[in-house]
Amino acid sequence: MITLEWLYVLTGLVFSAWALLSLRDRTNPKRWGNAAFWGLLAGSFFFGSHISDLANGILVLVLVALAGTGQLGRSHPATTNGTERTALAARLGNRLFVPALVIPLTAVAGTLVYTYTPLGESGLFEARRETLILLGLGVLLALALAMLWMRAPLLAPLEEGRRLMDSIGWAAILPQMLAALGAVFALAGVGSIVGDLAGTVLPRGSLFLAVLVYCTGMLLFTVIMGNAFAAFPVMAAAIGIPVLVEDYGGNVALIGAVGMLAGFCGTLLTPMAANFNIVPAVLLDLRSQYGVIRAQVGTALPLFACNVLLIYFLAFP
Amino acid sequence: MTYWPLIGIALVVVGFVARLNPLMVVAVSAIVTGLLGGLEFVPVLEALGKAFNDNRYISVTWIILPVIGLLERYGLQERARTLIGQVRGATMGRLLVLYLGFRQITAALGMKDIGGHPQTVRPLIAPMAEAAAERAHGTLSLTEREKVRALAAATDNIGLFFGEDIFFAIASILLIQGVFEAQGYPLAPLQLSVWAIPSAVCAFLLHGARLLAHDRRLARLPVAEPESAA
Numbered sequence: 001m002i003t004l005e006w007l008y009v010l011t012g013l014v015f016s017a018w019a020l021l022s023l024r025d026r027t028n029p030k031r032w033g034n035a036a037f038w039g040l041l042a043g044s045f046f047f048g049s050h051i052s053d054l055a056n057g058i059l060v061l062v063l064v065a066l067a068g069t070g071q072l073g074r075s076h077p078a079t080t081n082g083t084e085r086t087a088l089a090a091r092l093g094n095r096l097f098v099p100a101l102v103i104p105l106t107a108v109a110g111t112l113v114y115t116y117t118p119l120g121e122s123g124l125f126e127a128r129r130e131t132l133i134l135l136g137l138g139v140l141l142a143l144a145l146a147m148l149w150m151r152a153p154l155l156a157p158l159e160e161g162r163r164l165m166d167s168i169g170w171a172a173i174l175p176q177m178l179a180a181l182g183a184v185f186a187l188a189g190v191g192s193i194v195g196d197l198a199g200t201v202l203p204r205g206s207l208f209l210a211v212l213v214y215c216t217g218m219l220l221f222t223v224i225m226g227n228a229f230a231a232f233p234v235m236a237a238a239i240g241i242p243v244l245v246e247d248y249g250g251n252v253a254l255i256g257a258v259g260m261l262a263g264f265c266g267t268l269l270t271p272m273a274a275n276f277n278i279v280p281a282v283l284l285d286l287r288s289q290y291g292v293i294r295a296q297v298g299t300a301l302p303l304f305a306c307n308v309l310l311i312y313f314l315a316f317p
Numbered sequence: 318m319t320y321w322p323l324i325g326i327a328l329v330v331v332g333f334v335a336r337l338n339p340l341m342v343v344a345v346s347a348i349v350t351g352l353l354g355g356l357e358f359v360p361v362l363e364a365l366g367k368a369f370n371d372n373r374y375i376s377v378t379w380i381i382l383p384v385i386g387l388l389e390r391y392g393l394q395e396r397a398r399t400l401i402g403q404v405r406g407a408t409m410g411r412l413l414v415l416y417l418g419f420r421q422i423t424a425a426l427g428m429k430d431i432g433g434h435p436q437t438v439r440p441l442i443a444p445m446a447e448a449a450a451e452r453a454h455g456t457l458s459l460t461e462r463e464k465v466r467a468l469a470a471a472t473d474n475i476g477l478f479f480g481e482d483i484f485f486a487i488a489s490i491l492l493i494q495g496v497f498e499a500q501g502y503p504l505a506p507l508q509l510s511v512w513a514i515p516s517a518v519c520a521f522l523l524h525g526a527r528l529l530a531h532d533r534r535l536a537r538l539p540v541a542e543p544e545s546a547a
Contacts, residue, residue, distance in 0.1 A: 004374060007377055008377070011373075011376070011377050011380050014379075041376075044370070044373065045373060048373060052366075053363035053366045054359065054362060055366065056366030056367060056370045057362035057363055057364075057367075057369075058362070058366070059366065059369075060366055061362070064340050064341055064344040067338055067340045068338045070338075079389075080391070082395075084392075085390075085392040085394070086392065086395050087392075088395075090392075090399075092391055092392065092396070094400065096388060096392065096393050097393075097396070097397075097441075099384060100388055100441065104437075108423075132374060132377060135378070136377070136380065139380050139381055139384055143383060143384050146384060146387055147387075150391055152387060152390070152391075157386065157387045158383055160382075160386025161382040161383030161384075161386045162386075163386055164382045164385065164386050164435075165379065170338070172379060173340070174339055175375050176372045176373065177340055177344070177369065178343060179369075179372040180369040181343050181368075182368075183365075183367075183368030183371075184351050184364050184368065185322075185325065185326075185350055187351065187356070187364050188322045188350045188351050188353065188355075188356065189354055190326065190354075193319075193322060194323075197320075229489065229492055232493065232496060233492075236493075236496050237500070241497070241500050241502070245502070251512075252497060252502045253508040253509050253511075253512050256493040256494075256496070256509055256512075257482065257490075257493060257509045257510070257512035257513050257516075258512060258513075258516060260482065260492075260493055261479065261513060264478040264479065264482075268475065271333050271339070272329070272333075276434075277474075279434060280434040280474075281470070283434050283435060283438070284438070284439060284443055284463075284467070284469075284470060285466075286466060287463065291466075291467040292467050292474075295467035295468045295470070296474065298527055299471065299520070299524045302523050303516070303520055303523050303524075306516065307516055307519075310516065310519075314515070
């Protein structure tokens with residue numbers, strides 16, 4: 001059976017290649033920092049499941065120390081320039097899109113075939129991880145295809161990958177760190193405290209205000225945690241179920257579904273949702289890391305209002 | 318009930334506002350929150366390490382970068398620009414509205430990995446949107462080009478968020494179902510996913526209208542002098 005561990009080994013290999021290439025890159029004044037950071041991440045992917053929780057925790061602290069003290073630099077491996085790219089694009093034409101599309105197609109078509117045919121019973125892939133594993137296979141397939149077509153130098157994909165990875169830098173592991181923060185918050189009981197507070201500020205006797213507090217709680221808690229998943233159990237238990245469903249007799253499914261989507265409006269507004277808001281700003285070379293959030297405010301706020309009104313007008317008989 | 322662990326949340330907010338290194342902010346907040354929640358230092362560090370390790374799958378997607386980087390080396394972004402340049406009537410707004418609909422529909426069918434910032438926005442959608450904007454308007458200033466790119470990234474997020482919940486086998490629907498079931502309200506995932514449709518329609522109309530309004534705004538802008546992307 002192909003498990004997530006296989007994918008972790010593959011990822012570890014890619015990160016260790018980036019670490020080694022960083023090490024021999026004398027043009028990057030911070031090459032030691034880059035090599036250490038990507039090398040430690042490679043170690044995390046290779047050995048994370050086999051070392052103790054404490055060792056993993058120390059690894060996290062070292063990664064944070066490297067990033068927090070500015071040890072990572074941006075490297076500039078040799079690549080093609082704008083003129084060369086325009087010429088290559090004209091020569092290769094629309095075939096260039098094929099490898100890029102192979103990856104999502106492998107993931108999607110593969111998942112569909114695997115789920116809806118007897119293949120799923122073969123137990124070839126770890127349960128519930130098939131899409132991610134197929135995404136990894138898609139990457140290998142696309143890479144093989146591109147290399148055969150373009151006859152690129154062997155190290156080119158790794159160097160080009162390193163060029164992109166270094167431009168993202170420490171932000172690459174921020175989503176993973178935020179997920180870990182969520183777990184520690186849960187352990188410390190932050191969720192139940194917030195739910196308790198939301199319950200105390202709730203005014204009695206006004207349905208509209210109750211809906212507004214429920215949705216605003218989802219929005220604000222999502223902004224703080226970067227994830228509506230952390231907010232939902234708290235707000236549902238504090239207001240959604242006891243007040244909206246039990247006191248006012250609201251439609252359970254609607255209150256659940258639209259409440260979650262009110263939280264998603266918060267995801268559009270917060271740097272804590274790093275993989276959606278900060279990483280793309282870096283990927284797209286925006287000068288401000290808040291550029292994507294700024295572009296989303298104009299949609300997120302009216303959409304939040306829509307969700308409040310949807311619950312208020314549709315959920316109660 | 319003690320409110321002390323909330324200081325961890327305050328630390329996150331203060332750290333982001335003060336523009337300290339976010340990794341550092343998150344790590345400090347986690348440790349402080351754990352300590353205020355009554356745990357010892359070592360168990361907090363263990364919890365942090367375990368959670369970081371359990372969530373490695375989030376960072377696996379970076380293995381896509383060698384392919385995207387290689388294709389960029391051979392002119393993928395330039396090709397994407399040329400392709401859009403050839404489509405008559407293509408504007409930034411229309412292109413992104415089309416992508417918004419595509420992203421919402423595929424996500425609603427459970428294909429949430431078909432888009433994404435490293436996979437589609439950086440290599441394809443953002444350069445196409447920029448090309449369409451410049452085709453309709455002429456050279457744009459760096460600030461305006463960055464706005465177009467940011468809107469392309471925003472379109473991907475909004476399409477994904479307000480499409481995926483229509484798919485009944487998605488994590489958020491299962492979470493809602495689980496929370497309600499634990500409180501004595503059993504629901505079928507499909508009952509929940511149909512109620513994601515009105516918000517999805519609102520999201521399409523609101524964001525679509527903003528994208529088309531941006532087309533009109535671009536049309537009113539004076540043409541900028543060509544400049545290098547400094």
